[in-house]
Amino acid sequence: MQKQVSFEKAYKTKYPEQIVIVVAKDKKGKANPITLGWTMIASYKPFLMAIAVHKGHYSVKCIRHSKCFTIVYPSVDMAKAALFFGEHSGRDTDKLAQFNTRTAPAKKIDSLLLTNAVANFECRLVKQIATGDHITFVGQIATAHINTKKKKRLYSLGTGHKLGAV
Amino acid sequence: MQKQVSFEKAYKTKYPEQIVIVVAKDKKGKANPITLGWTMIASYKPFLMAIAVHKGHYSVKCIRHSKCFTIVYPSVDMAKAALFFGEHSGRDTDKLAQFNTRTAPAKKIDSLLLTNAVANFECRLVKQIATGDHITFVGQIATAHINTKKKKRLYSLGTGHKLGAV
Numbered sequence: 379m380q381k382q383v384s385f386e387k388a389y390k391t392k393y394p395e396q397i398v399i400v401v402a403k404d405k406k407g408k409a410n411p412i413t414l415g416w417t418m419i420a421s422y423k424p425f426l427m428a429i430a431v432h433k434g435h436y437s438v439k440c441i442r443h444s445k446c447f448t449i450v451y452p453s454v455d456m457a458k459a460a461l462f463f464g465e466h467s468g469r470d471t472d473k474l475a476q477f478n479t480r481t482a483p484a485k486k487i488d489s490l491l492l493t494n495a496v497a498n499f500e501c502r503l504v505k506q507i508a509t510g511d512h513i514t515f516v517g518q519i520a521t522a523h524i525n526t527k528k529k530k531r532l533y534s535l536g537t538g539h540k541l542g543a544v
Numbered sequence: 545m546q547k548q549v550s551f552e553k554a555y556k557t558k559y560p561e562q563i564v565i566v567v568a569k570d571k572k573g574k575a576n577p578i579t580l581g582w583t584m585i586a587s588y589k590p591f592l593m594a595i596a597v598h599k600g601h602y603s604v605k606c607i608r609h610s611k612c613f614t615i616v617y618p619s620v621d622m623a624k625a626a627l628f629f630g631e632h633s634g635r636d637t638d639k640l641a642q643f644n645t646r647t648a649p650a651k652k653i654d655s656l657l658l659t660n661a662v663a664n665f666e667c668r669l670v671k672q673i674a675t676g677d678h679i680t681f682v683g684q685i686a687t688a689h690i691n692t693k694k695k696k697r698l699y700s701l702g703t704g705h706k707l708g709a710v
Contacts, residue, residue, distance in 0.1 A: 380659055380689035382651060385591040388688030391617055391663040391697065392585070394710055396562070418584040419558075420596045421676025425551040428594070428680065430586045451557055485548060493546055497557040507673055509682055510587025514594065516675055522554030523546035531557065544560055544710040 394533040394544045397460055400429055401490050402440035402447040404468070409481070409490045411473055412437040413464030415534055416512070417449065425519035427499060430512040436468045438513055445503045446487035447517060451496040453529035457541040460532055464539070486520035496531050498523040560699040560710045563626055566595055567656050568606035568613040570634070575647070575656045577639050578603040579630030581700055582678070583615065591685035593665060596678040602634045604679055611669045612653035613683060617662040619695035623707040626698055630705070652686035662697050664689040 395415045403409050416430035427449055431437050441447050452460050459477050466473055474481060474490070481490040484500045491498040501517025508514075530543045561581045569575050582596040593615055597603050607613050618626050625643050632639055640647060640656070647656040650666045657664040667683025674680075696709045 379692045380648060380657055380661070380664060381692050382687055382689050385665070385685045385688045388663045388665065388690050389585065389591075391690055392562075393697075394560075394699075396558075416584045416586060418582045418594065418596060419555065420582060420680055421678045423677045425555075426676045426678075428584065428596075428675070430584060430594075432588075482546060491546055495546070497554045498546060499551070499554065505673065505675070507671065507682075509594070509671070510592045511589045512587045512592075514586055514682075516673075516680075519551045521548055522551045523548050524554050524557055526545045526547050531559075533560075 390537060393536045397452060397532045397534055397541065398429070399450040399452050399460060399463055399492060400437060400447050401450060401492065402437060403444045403488060404440045405443050408472055409474055410437060410440045410468035411463040413460045420516055426504065426516055427501060427519065428514055428516045430509060430514045432512050441503060441515055444488055446489055447501050447503070448484055448489045448491060449499040449501055449517070450492045452492070452532040453494055453496045453525065454532050454543040456494055457532055460541055461539055491523055496525055496529050556703060559702045563618060563698045563700055563707065564595070565616040565618050565626060565629055565658060566603060566613050567616060567658070568603060569610045569654060570606045571609050574638055575640055576603060576606045576634035577629040579626045586682055592670065592682050593667060593685065594680055594682045596675060596680045598678050607669060607681055610654055612655055613667050613669070614650055614655045614657060615665040615667055615683070616658045618698040619660055619662045619691065620698050620709045622660055623698055626707060627705055657689055662691055662695050
């Protein structure tokens with residue numbers, strides 16, 4: 379049986395929620411990572427992925443500047459990094475350097491891969507749509523990468539940024 | 545370490561993937577459910593949710609006709625229904641009736657709730673965007689409902705439509 383509740387209450391049933399890290403370079407060439415939960419695949423042919431980024435985030439500027447971004451599926455051993463990337467702004471911090479994150483250059487776009495991740499998807503920006511207080515960016519996959527070792531994806535397990543395996 | 549692979553291979557690292565059932569009425573008033581994995585929240589203020597539906601699906605017609613839809617978080621005990629709704633077309637089947645699904649009228653839109661679900665989100669269509677071979681529909685939440693009993697959400701656990709709890 380269902381009972382009517384506020385969205386704030388209802389949407390807490392969303393867990394476990396997938397986590398991605400999105401990396402895009404700013405105009406100085408600094409690669410900036412942000413941790414997001416709001417993402418989906420949006421097409422199979424061509425391969426498109428969508429992310430919703432809050433309007434106020436520095437990543438909006440970075441993606442608009444470089445017109446490309448990497449969508450990273452972090453592994454469970456990246457939980458601390460994902461938390462750090464989600465809680466700090468790249469406006470005045472080099473988050474990847476500060477967290478001593480292992481990276482590699484992307485192959486087809488001007489961005490970075492996170493080498494400890496489960497997978498990396500190189501995306502070229504094809505659409506951006508205003509969706510309320512977020513911008514939904516749609517990227518077309520230029521190429522993709524997976525970890526040579528089998529690793530588990532990182533999920534958000536509940537309110538208060540509990541991150542872990544499922 | 546990362547190795548470059550096709551998107552087809554890389555995107556199989558997405559599991560477990562959340563599952564939703566989207567319900568929208570066709571022009572005859574028949575409520576048609578479809579099971580989807582490609583969905584995300586797209587805004588907090590106002591509350592927006594996005595779904596990507598393959599262009600060829602009957603649900604595209606239903607959503608365009610009724611301009612509203614319910615996004616349902618199915619519970620683990622709805623695995624068989626979710627599989628059935630995902631594998632059949634509503635063009636010539638009354639899927640809810642055929643599966644003897646428990647429903648209730650939505651409160652603020654012309655659609656149905658699935659009463660065994662973890663949660664139901666009543667959405668009014670606010671945007672539709674062509675994304676490759678899918679249409680991305682954005683809905684604004686009119687109201688929401690949760691189950692009076694604590695239930696686990698249903699996930700897709702791997703290729704071949706393995707559905708279950710995480």
